[in-house]
Amino acid sequence: MQDQRWPTYAPRNIVLEGAADDHPRGSLRVRAEDGRVFLDAIGGIGCCPIGHAHPAWRDAITQQLGAIAAVANTFWTRPQQQLARRLSELFGIANGQAFLCNSGTEATEAAIKLVVRATGRDTIVAFQRAFHGRTLGAIALTAKPEYRTPYVGTPEDSGDEPRFSQSRVRRLPFNDIEALREVFADEGERIAAVFLEPIQGEGGIFPATKSFLLEARELCSRHGALLGLDEIQSGSGRTGRWTAWQSIVGDDAAPDVIWLAKALGGGFPIGACLARPDLAQHMRPGTHGSTFGGNPLACAAALATLRIIEEEGLLDAAAAQWPTLQRLAAERPIAGVTELRGCGAMLGIQIGPPEEQRAKAVGAALSDAGVLTTVCGGHTLRLLFPYRAGAEELSTVWEAIRGALAS
Ligand SMILES: Cc1ncc(COP(=O)(O)O)c(C=O)c1O
Incomplete structure (x- = not known):
């Protein structure tokens, strides 16, 4: 062919x-x-x-298909509201509010907008070997220069500090607690968020250590920055808990923002960015949106997937x-x-x-x-x-x- x-x-x-x-x-x-x-x-x-x-996933999608497949997001649908509620119940952010979209990279973009708006700061800390997606905000966070060049930064300056929009990225070695402490000591007041994959996927399957994750949590809290987890590949139950954070850290500490895609829909395209409710409040009408995001078909697929994971x-x-x-x-x-x-x-x-x-x-x-x-x-x-x-x-x-x- x-x-x-x-x-x-x-x-x-x-x-x-x-x-x-x-x-x-x-x-x-x-x-x-x-x-x-x-x-x-x-x-x-x-x-x-x-x-x-x-079969149960197929049935759920077919049933929704026979009811309604798309609505304008100014209106609600039951599957959308139910999915947002399930995410906040299961994924470890109490009363979390969700922005629903269609893919992983869109979920990363939503997370970028949220942390910049919520903090008014311009710097996101990301890591070597990181992969957060391929749209123009997300590739700035992604480590591989081949993915970024020539869109974000130039080959010469794209190494550790690519700029995008009004923001910039500070890239650090993964699992390096000292490097994290240093960047907060030097420029803590500029840091909007630390973004990390609790288990780096595309970079080669590298789990974060518990001490690194807890230190990131502590430093973000102390300096008024947000901790954002890209759980697109590691989340939705893949590690034996709903998030890899829960598998590695447990339930005593929580991130501020989590984003998901991949397994969430059981094969149907969907992404989600879940945030603490006080942070989600910064996304007023008009600040973000997606025509297909959270369509009832995708939400029905995700709800069925979560239910099957639990029931089986x-x-x-x-x-x-x-x-x-x-x-x-x-x-x-x-x-x-x-x-x-x-x-x-x-x-x-x-x-x-x-x-x-x-x-x-x-x-x-x-x-x-x-x-x-x-x-x-x-x-x-x-x-x-x-x-x-x-x-x-x-x-x-x-x-x-x-x-x-x-x-
Ligand atoms: C951790 C992580 N973030 C973001 C993405 C991008 O997701 P998508 O390809 O759905 O845009 C991926 C995809 O592999 C991923 O593994």
Whole structure:
């Protein structure tokens, strides 16, 4: 098939057409047009927590489709209000208020506007290896110069302090408490927020340490800055709690703003930015908006996804994946796998050396062997399985990696 899309993705030449089976809890496998079946270890890059074509999720969307699919956001719909309430109940920001949108990068943009408005300050602290999206505000926060250039800053100045709009980014090493203390000591009064992924995804699956997160919380509170968490990849139950923050830190401290996408809709596009109510009040009518954001179809999909995750005990299932992978690796080590990193169902398998070419080659060989994954952070295979995947699926991937490295 000729690729008529922009060449923005390196294609694998596999035309996927559907779930491979009609499992009552969602399929873990997908079928290609040519009849091949693949174990989907990347789950739409984290969008499929309940597998593919889950019957209850499908029913919820179909029912909403028969009722109403879109309204002007000046009017309310039940699914929208219910979803906003569920997010504030589950995601660890008491009485949080949600802005609903269609994708991850839009959720990041909403978070940027909110923290700038709420604090009146101009600086956001972000981190090396960070990925927050590809729209022009979000790429300023994203670490990779290849993603930013030539839109935000120039190749020469885009290194550590890209500017966007009236704001600027201060980029620091991740998990470096001293660097964080220093930046607050030097320019604490300018800092609107610290933005971080509690587990860096695109950067290579690097979890934040609990002490780093707590220090960020403390410094933000002391200096009147906000703590914002990009939980687009790590949230919505993937780590065994609704947010990775809850998995790493617990419930004694909370961020001020959290944003989500990917798994939230179970495969249906939706994003959300949840904020403390006093902060949300800064977003007066006209300060932000989205025509499709929070449409009842997407909200019905997200509500069904959250309900299925709860009803099927998928938080516990997700939490079990990381210890299962560690056990597999201890029992059946593979030469060429240099490190495992992860939390719950967010797993990184680092390949090396030589890192980059080898990881890419392994990723391609895995799809030939019937397993779909992608590479992140240059040399790490990323597994973002649906949450109910367990020892059998992880073992299949593990042995496929052994085979790919051997060849
Ligand atoms: C942590 C994080 N932030 C933001 C984004 C951007 O999300 P989207 O591709 O839906 O715009 C991603 C996507 O991979 C992500 O992992």
